[in-house]
Amino acid sequence: MKLYRIIFSPTGGTKKVAELLAHALAEDAAEIDLTDKNTDFSAIRLTPEDLAVIAIPSYGGRVPQLAVERISQLQASGARAVLVCVYGNRAYEDTLVELADTAHMAGFQIVAAVAAIAEHSVIRRFGAGRPDQNDEAMLREFAGQILQKLESKNTKEPTLPGNRPYKKRGGGPRIPMPTADCIRCGRCAALCPAGAIDPEDPSLVTPERCISCMRCAAICPRSARKLNKEVENAVAAMLEKACSGRCENELFL
Numbered sequence: 001m002k003l004y005r006i007i008f009s010p011t012g013g014t015k016k017v018a019e020l021l022a023h024a025l026a027e028d029a030a031e032i033d034l035t036d037k038n039t040d041f042s043a044i045r046l047t048p049e050d051l052a053v054i055a056i057p058s059y060g061g062r063v064p065q066l067a068v069e070r071i072s073q074l075q076a077s078g079a080r081a082v083l084v085c086v087y088g089n090r091a092y093e094d095t096l097v098e099l100a101d102t103a104h105m106a107g108f109q110i111v112a113a114v115a116a117i118a119e120h121s122v123i124r125r126f127g128a129g130r131p132d133q134n135d136e137a138m139l140r141e142f143a144g145q146i147l148q149k150l151e152s153k154n155t156k157e158p159t160l161p162g163n164r165p166y167k168k169r170g171g172g173p174r175i176p177m178p179t180a181d182c183i184r185c186g187r188c189a190a191l192c193p194a195g196a197i198d199p200e201d202p203s204l205v206t207p208e209r210c211i212s213c214m215r216c217a218a219i220c221p222r223s224a225r226k227l228n229k230e231v232e233n234a235v236a237a238m239l240e241k242a243c244s245g246r247c248e249n250e251l252f253l
Contacts, residue, residue, distance in 0.1 A: 010215035013118030018055035024143030055084035061093025076107035088120025097162030181224035188216035
């Protein structure tokens with residue numbers, strides 16, 4: 001069995017969860033970075049003996065459209081998949097069922113799924129410090145249960161929460177823009193998953209491409225890319241009640 005980590009993680013929270021789970025499943029794993037706009041995902045082929053941890057963040061209760069497009073191009077050939085939906089302590093709504101449908105289109109067999117908490121990508125105080133030690137222990141124990149299921153040849157797919165049709169996607173993008181500290185190094189443009197930032201002038205963004213993933217803000221070496229303060233405050237106020245408590249991971253086997 002070869003293990004793959006197939007990850008869409010613009011700000012790193014989803015990757016932390018995926019790596020914790022994958023490491024508990026096998027010591028070594030090949031990584032497929034779904035944020036890499038230069039990868040030909042249609043050329044990636046798995047086998048029925050392979051196992052993939054497919055990890056994505058929930059954006060407003062849905063799978064990011066870019067992740068849908070890129071997962072759909074993979075040639076899974078019946079490989080087993082553990083689905084991982086990561087959210088910032090609010091809700092994940094239809095994300096897991098949409099991820100399951102997307103994985104099926106690529107030819108994966110779903111054996112397990114997780115809805116896990118990580119730091120919110122926009123308002124980082126929500127879910128701060130997650131995944132924590134309790135999350136790690138839970139994921140490690142769940143990995144053992146997944147391996148037992150695989151060893152027993154149990155092919156039953158887990159029942160996942162969510163609705164079909166999925167909820168409508170959110171409105172227009174929230175676009176971080178460069179501040180006076182920007183030195184035009186080009187890092188944000190080079191690593192933007194959607195190719196929305198002009199590499200010659202990082203103050204130019206194509207709104208139709210931007211998915212508000214916040215990677216540009218997260219990876220800027222000078223912290224010189226930020227949301228408009230009014231927009232950030234509005235998002236925080238909207239999330240305050242829903243995100244203030246502690247959500248726990250949900251496991252599906």
